[in-house]
Every structure is written in C-alpha cells, then in structure tokens.
Amino acid sequence: MSATPFIMDHPLIQHKIALLRDKNTGSKEFRELIAEVTMLMCYEATRDLPMKEVEIETPITIAKTKVLAGRKLAFVPILRAGIGMVDGALELVPAAKVGHIGLYRDPVTHKPVEYYCKLPADIGEREVIVIDPMLATGGSAIDAIKMIKRRGAKNIKFMCIIAAPEGLNALTEAHPDVQVYCGALDDHLNENKYIVPGLGDAGDRIFGTK
Numbered sequence: 001m002s003a004t005p006f007i008m009d010h011p012l013i014q015h016k017i018a019l020l021r022d023k024n025t026g027s028k029e030f031r032e033l034i035a036e037v038t039m040l041m042c043y044e045a046t047r048d049l050p051m052k053e054v055e056i057e058t059p060i061t062i063a064k065t066k067v068l069a070g071r072k073l074a075f076v077p078i079l080r081a082g083i084g085m086v087d088g089a090l091e092l093v094p095a096a097k098v099g100h101i102g103l104y105r106d107p108v109t110h111k112p113v114e115y116y117c118k119l120p121a122d123i124g125e126r127e128v129i130v131i132d133p134m135l136a137t138g139g140s141a142i143d144a145i146k147m148i149k150r151r152g153a154k155n156i157k158f159m160c161i162i163a164a165p166e167g168l169n170a171l172t173e174a175h176p177d178v179q180v181y182c183g184a185l186d187d188h189l190n191e192n193k194y195i196v197p198g199l200g201d202a203g204d205r206i207f208g209t210k
C-alpha cells in the first residue's frame with residue numbers, strides 16, 4: 001500500500017506559494033521564494049530523521065539530550081528547476097550530499113528524456129530526498145526515482161512545491177514506497193500538460209529564460 005501524500009497546509013507555505021503563482025513575481029523574488037518554501041517543507045520532510053541520546057555538559061550540569069543519529073542524507077534535484085530548491089534544502093541540512101539528475105520533458109510527447117545522472121557513491125546508504133518544484137504528469141519524478149533505485153537507494157522521499165492530481169496518482173502507483181510531500185495539490189493538467197492553476201514553467205521563471 002502506498003503512503004498517503006503529505007500536503008503541507010502551513011500558512012507560511014501557502015502564502016509564499018500564492019506569491020510564486022503570481023505572474024508578476026520576477027525571477028529574483030521567485031528564486032528567493034522557492035528557497036524559502038523549500039526550507040519550510042524540508043523542516044517537515046525531515047521530521048522522522050532518527051535521533052540518538054548523548055550526554056553533554058551544560059554550564060549547570062550533565063544533561064542527557066538528543067542529536068541526529070548520523071543517518072546520511074542526500075538531496076537529488078531534478079535538473080533544471082530542482083536546482084532552485086538546493087540552497088533552501090542545504091540551509092537546513094548543510095551536511096547533506098547533493099546528487100543531480102538531468103531530465104527534460106519532450107515538448108511534443110511530454111515524456112521525460114534523460115541526459116545526466118551523478119549521485120553520491122554511497123547513495124545506497126543514504127536517505128534520499130528528490131526535489132523538483134513541479135509534479136505534472138509524474139513522468140520526470142517516476143523516471144528519476146527509478147534511476148536512483150537502480151543505483152541502490154532504498155529510502156527515498158519526493159518533495160515538490162506544486163503537484164497535479166494526475167502526477168501524484170501516477171507517482172504513488174509507480175513507487176508506493178516513496179513518501180511524497182507537496183506544498184499544494186492543484187486542480188488538473190491542461191492540454192499542454194501544464195499544471196492548472198500552477199505557476200507556469202518553473203525552470204523558466206527561476207532562470208529567467210523564455
């Protein structure tokens with residue numbers, strides 16, 4: 001059975017996503033908002049990181065307290081738009097490694113085309129969070145996760161800012177073991193497989209192309 005997708009309903013996330021949707025938001029502000037939303041989402045997506053008990057000496061006494069148990073984390077952005085989420089993720093978990101997967105959607109078939117893959121050598125021992133602002137048909141996320149699994153990773157999460165129901169269903173069916181985190185679940189895909197209402201082309205808006 002697949003894990004129930006986690007839709008973030010925190011007011012700060014919803015507010016920032018509203019600004020991301022606005023067509024008048026320019027690239028600089030758009031990039032900053034993507035980083036801020038990613039940071040807030042990461043806070044939730046890392047909630048179940050394992051902890052261990054340690055003893056430390058405070059100025060007052062010896063205290064038993066908890067720290068992260070050293071399980072290694074890797075973020076894997078899907079190029080290109082996923083790059084926009086890396087800084088926000090690393091702000092929260094600076095020790096994480098970063099892999100990269102290059103996929104683009106063919107403009108005619110809307111199917112993902114693979115062009116790059118570089119992952120940490122020990123990816124099989126790491127908890128992996130795949131990051132991409134948009135989950136539309138789900139094709140890119142499904143293929144990216146297949147590539148990561150082929151290289152040995154077993155513990156994978158997927159985090160996106162906006163998802164379409166079509167992509168979410170396809171992803172949870174293809175990878176029922178992957179916990180999905182979304183900032184917002186939108187209405188549907190249009191005839192060009194863009195998310196409605198969505199925010200347009202995330203890569204173009206982050207990098208000022210088009």
Ligand code: PRP
Pocket residue numbers: 078079080081082103104105106110112132133134135136137138139140141167193201202203204
């Ligand atoms: C966008 C987005 C996802 C993909 C989602 O990337 O960043 O990777 O589309 O669509 P899907 O769920 O239908 O696969 P795009 O292919 O536009 O490439 P880019 O990031 O290089 O702009």
Ligand code: URA
Pocket residue numbers: 081134136193194195196198199200201202203
């Ligand atoms: N990719 C985007 O950047 N936006 C969409 O709405 C769909 C795919």
